[in-house]
Amino acid sequence: xxxxxxxxxxxxxxxxxxxxxxVDNDIIVKVGKNLTGDIALDATGCHIFPxxxxxxxHLREPGREDTExxxxxxxxxxxxGYTALIAMPNTNPAHDSVTxxxxxxxQGRKAGLLDVFPxxxxxxxxxxxxxxxxxxxxxxxVRIFTDDGSGVQDxxxxxxxxxxxxxxxxxxxxxxxxxxxxxxxxxxECGCSSDMGVPGWPAIAEEMMVQRDIEMxxxxxxxxxxxxxxxxxxxxxxxxxxxxxxxxxxxxxxxxLSLTQELLTTFDPIYKVNPPLRSMTDIKAxxxxxxxGTIDAVATDHAPHARRDKExxxxxxxxGMIGLETALGVVLSAVDxxxxxxxxxxxxxxxxxxxxxxxxxxxxxVGDTANLCVVDLDAMWQVNxxxxxxxxxxxxxxxxxxxxxxxxxxxxxxxxxxxxEAQK
Amino acid sequence: xxxxxxxAVAVMSGPDVTRAISRxxxxxxxxxxxxxxxxxxxxxxxxxxxxDALGERISSIEPNFAVPVGSLDPTMYRDDIxxxxxxxxxxxxxxxxxxxxxxxxxxxVLYTGRTVRAALEGLNNFGRPRAVQLAVLVDRxxxxxxxxPDYVGKNMPxxxxxxxxxSAEGVVVTSVxxxxx
Amino acid sequence: MKHLxxxxxxxxxxxxxxxxxxxxxxxxxxxxxxxxxxxRGKTVVSLFFEDSTRTRLSFETAAKRxxxxxxxxxxxxxxxxxxxxxxxxxxxxxDMGVDAFVVRHKSVGVPWQISQWTNASIVNAGDxxxxxxxxxxxxxxxxxxxxxxxxxxGLNLTIVGDIKHSRVxxxxxxxxxxxxxxITLVAPPTLLPLNIEHWPxxxxxxxxxxxASTDVxxxxxxxxxxxxxxxxxxxxxxxxxYGLDEKRVVALQSSAVVMHPGPMNRGVEMLIDPSDIPNxxxxxxxxxxxxxxxxxxxxxxxxxxLS
Numbered sequence: 047x048x049x050x051x052x053x054x055x056x057x058x059x060x061x062x063x064x065x066x067x068x069v070d071n072d073i074i075v076k077v078g079k080n081l082t083g084d085i086a087l088d089a090t091g092c093h094i095f096p097x098x099x100x101x102x103x104h105l106r107e108p109g110r111e112d113t114e115x116x117x118x119x120x121x122x123x124x125x126x127g128y129t130a131l132i133a134m135p136n137t138n139p140a141h142d143s144v145t146x147x148x149x150x151x152x153q154g155r156k157a158g159l160l161d162v163f164p165x166x167x168x169x170x171x172x173x174x175x176x177x178x179x180x181x182x183x184x185x186x187x188v189r190i191f192t193d194d195g196s197g198v199q200d201x202x203x204x205x206x207x208x209x210x211x212x213x214x215x216x217x218x219x220x221x222x223x224x225x226x227x228x229x230x231x232x233x234x235e236c237g238c239s240s241d242m243g244v245p246g247w248p249a250i251a252e253e254m255m256v257q258r259d260i261e262m263x264x265x266x267x268x269x270x271x272x273x274x275x276x277x278x279x280x281x282x283x284x285x286x287x288x289x290x291x292x293x294x295x296x297x298x299x300x301x302x303l304s305l306t307q308e309l310l311t312t313f314d315p316i317y318k319v320n321p322p323l324r325s326m327t328d329i330k331a332x333x334x335x336x337x338x339g340t341i342d343a344v345a346t347d348h349a350p351h352a353r354r355d356k357e358x359x360x361x362x363x364x365x366g367m368i369g370l371e372t373a374l375g376v377v378l379s380a381v382d383x384x385x386x387x388x389x390x391x392x393x394x395x396x397x398x399x400x401x402x403x404x405x406x407x408x409x410x411x412v413g414d415t416a417n418l419c420v421v422d423l424d425a426m427w428q429v430n431x432x433x434x435x436x437x438x439x440x441x442x443x444x445x446x447x448x449x450x451x452x453x454x455x456x457x458x459x460x461x462x463x464x465x466x467e468a469q470k
Numbered sequence: 471x472x473x474x475x476x477x478a479v480a481v482m483s484g485p486d487v488t489r490a491i492s493r494x495x496x497x498x499x500x501x502x503x504x505x506x507x508x509x510x511x512x513x514x515x516x517x518x519x520x521x522d523a524l525g526e527r528i529s530s531i532e533p534n535f536a537v538p539v540g541s542l543d544p545t546m547y548r549d550d551i552x553x554x555x556x557x558x559x560x561x562x563x564x565x566x567x568x569x570x571x572x573x574x575x576x577x578x579v580l581y582t583g584r585t586v587r588a589a590l591e592g593l594n595n596f597g598r599p600r601a602v603q604l605a606v607l608v609d610r611x612x613x614x615x616x617x618x619p620d621y622v623g624k625n626m627p628x629x630x631x632x633x634x635x636x637s638a639e640g641v642v643v644t645s646v647x648x649x650x651x
Numbered sequence: 652m653k654h655l656x657x658x659x660x661x662x663x664x665x666x667x668x669x670x671x672x673x674x675x676x677x678x679x680x681x682x683x684x685x686x687x688x689x690x691r692g693k694t695v696v697s698l699f700f701e702d703s704t705r706t707r708l709s710f711e712t713a714a715k716r717x718x719x720x721x722x723x724x725x726x727x728x729x730x731x732x733x734x735x736x737x738x739x740x741x742x743x744x745x746d747m748g749v750d751a752f753v754v755r756h757k758s759v760g761v762p763w764q765i766s767q768w769t770n771a772s773i774v775n776a777g778d779x780x781x782x783x784x785x786x787x788x789x790x791x792x793x794x795x796x797x798x799x800x801x802x803x804x805g806l807n808l809t810i811v812g813d814i815k816h817s818r819v820x821x822x823x824x825x826x827x828x829x830x831x832x833x834i835t836l837v838a839p840p841t842l843l844p845l846n847i848e849h850w851p852x853x854x855x856x857x858x859x860x861x862x863a864s865t866d867v868x869x870x871x872x873x874x875x876x877x878x879x880x881x882x883x884x885x886x887x888x889x890x891x892x893y894g895l896d897e898k899r900v901v902a903l904q905s906s907a908v909v910m911h912p913g914p915m916n917r918g919v920e921m922l923i924d925p926s927d928i929p930n931x932x933x934x935x936x937x938x939x940x941x942x943x944x945x946x947x948x949x950x951x952x953x954x955x956x957l958s
Contacts, residue, residue, distance in 0.1 A: 243780030313760025359758030
């Protein structure tokens with residue numbers, strides 16, 4: 047049974063072309079004008095992108111299935127145009143054994159809405175004391191390793207992890223936070239935090255670790271990916287490192303491109319996130335970084351939390367917001383990206399970093415796996431919590447006007463989302 | 471302020487007010503056979519200037535006695551707190567012990583009587599007067615409680631929609647055209 | 652005014668209004684029976700997540716003197732079920748019919764958060780290091796009373812101590828600057844917040860240098876934990892450089908007054924017995940506490956239209 051994605055504009059690597067895409071089973075078999083197939087997926091007025099790839103999503107399973115499951119997160123991802131997610135390892139138990147890795151992968155397969163690629167821990171239990179079995183996990187197919195939720199504090203340990211990384215061809219992804227400097231922090235260290243009398247998260251707590259890992263990458267040659275960059279200086283450091291040809295990449299979240307620290311003066315924990323929302327100056331630098339390629343990818347850091355947890359006091363509430371379904375809308379409302387750039391930061395670059403280019407981040411050519419999404423870049427829409435597929439609704443974007451809506455998503459030739467509705 | 475057409479009528483002039491105060495001062499002295507045990511208490515905020523004026527007038531009639539003049543803020547004793555926004559006055563100041571004295575409460579306008587009721591309750595906190603009398607410059611009718619004045623400057627039937635403004639310069643009644651009582 | 656949560660939210664007009672009302676309340680408190688029926692039928696609930704017998708009693712007394720009903724929930728963090736959110740607590744109590752909550756919590760922002768879950772008025776009795784507006788009102792009232800004037804323009808207020816962690820400092824800086832005072836903060840650099848260039852204050856690390864020009868010396872308590880946290884090298888060094896001792900009291904102008912929000916840490920920031928300080932307003936601060944809180948409760952609960 048063939049599906050023709052009809053009437054849209056295909057976003058290739060260097061440009062956009064108004065052509066149809068014919069999919070047979072799970073492969074693109076033809077790209078051209080006026081194609082026909084058994085089923086037509088209408089893409090009129092829309093752009094056809096390679097399915098988005100999220101380098102950074104918290105799926106909460108195993109351990110906090112009350113907030114999200116791999117199935118509900120997959121559905122949320124599909125609605126956001128994603129055909130692949132890298133699952134973060136701070137579950138309970140954590141991703142530090144092959145058993146857990148295979149469990150997560152299997153749950154993703156069962157849900158059948160997108161490809162779930164579990165990341166592996168760098169250290170056992172993410173405790174930062176002893177290395178996780180990196181070689182074993184890598185043999186089980188894991189390519190991205192991180193202790194996300196925390197950064198690896200011990201430079202000796204991190205150095206060893208990087209030595210492994212180099213030899214195994216895996217990537218160390220760092221949540222850059224010198225925890226000694228962020229004890230009890232609730233928001234960015236700034237004028238507002240002093241007005242509010244709350245401990246602040248200084249920019250330097252991120253920048254010091256970015257700097258450290260750049261130097262270690264220099265010495266070891268290891269591939270290092272910086273998770274959720276949030277400060278102007280971090281962007282400068284990565285830009286300089288890249289100009290020296292070092293093996294580093296970086297991502298930024300949609301919320302760090304669009305929300306400022308002043309929102310914390312509402313005392314609403316919905317805005318509490320790690321790393322925290324920062325200043326306009328930081329936002330400007332992050333946007334420039336995304337536009338000039340210093341930052342390779344947008345990653346959601348999708349972090350579901352139960353409603354009662356976000357109703358705790360500001361210092362007690364856990365940090366994080368969901369983001370799979372709003373990622374594109376928020377990014378396009380904040381940054382002026384053309385379709386080729388969108389495809390790069392939302393799909394092709396993250397696919398490369400995650401080492402999943404076999405099936406994801408494709409050029410949309412004959413022979414590619416049919417992982418696609420159909421997007422109306424001009425549609426304006428508002429977030430309705432009741433319609434979100436995610437089990438948790440902790441997003442600050444309720445009521446905001448977002449630009450750019452995913453109409454349909456195709457995962458391995460199957461339509462997972464059509465007209466904005468999940469199909470399974 | 472209503473947006474309907476309004477008409478303002480000066481029902482008492484400045485000199486009228488001065489004469490009324492003078493007359494009330496004489497009545498107070500006469501009724502109490504002198505002012506030996508009398509305390510004047512003006513209700514905030516409209517009655518305090520009248521109490522001061524009465525005190526001065528009385529001291530020219532009875533130069534041997536300086537009548538004590540105090541002020542009372544009845545706000546804390548009102549029965550409509552929480553029903554509508556309430557603005558407190560200044561701190562009450564009763565300059566002497568009122569137990570056993572004749573207190574003359576003084577206000578500019580007597581209307582529903584609720585302010586006077588609140589003031590009576592407030593007075594209780596300061597002592598137990600032998601008697602309480604009430605002096606008002608204007609009685610505009612529409613009593614909701616069994617309160618009656620002992621001394622009145624002018625009786626003035628009004629509509630409930632009217633506004634009555636009292637000052638040393640005179641009394642002005644502003645009516646909304648076409649309203650019925 | 653629906654809530655009293657911070658001085659900045661109260662604003663200059665609200666500040667004047669409450670201070671004026673306090674005069675009426677202070678008069679009521681001089682009477683043999685200091686009670687008025689103004690808030691009869693209203694219920695004021697104390698919700699103290701952080702212990703403070705003195706402040707809580709001050710509010711309760713204030714409520715009772717206005718004839719309001721009072722209820723008292725002392726919720727220590729250990730007894731609150733970890734799973735029970737603020738929302739659960741508030742909604743349970745609100746069902747019993749509450750007109751005002753007086754809330755003290757160690758977390759910043761709680762008075763704003765709980766406003767979402769109740770129609771009652773919220774009085775902030777202290778939220779973390781953020782605000783303690785009734786203390787600032789007490790302090791402003793006490794200074795005006797002592798100096799016999801309402802306009803504080805040109806008055807030199809010096810606040811000494813752990814500014815970084817002080818809600819009293821933050822509220823007082825806002826309140827006194829609304830009244831026109833010149834404010835100087837004195838503390839070691841580690842106890843001053845960062846990024847305060849926009850605050851209407853001067854900053855100094857040298858207490859002795861500012862004493863001679865100080866009209867109001869406001870001492871803050873230094874908690875002994877600050878040394879354990881490494882914020883000061885030793886309590887001894889702190890007291891030597893920032894403590895109020897006899898020598899420093901003598902260095903003050905004869906017209907200067909001394910204040911402290913209590914409780915005092917003797918031997919740390921106070922090295923002299925308060926009763927030995929001429930022009931100490933510490934006792935007046937305590938006495939005025941009830942009058943101020945009566946004014947606050949009356950202002951909040953009398954302004955409401957019945958819904």
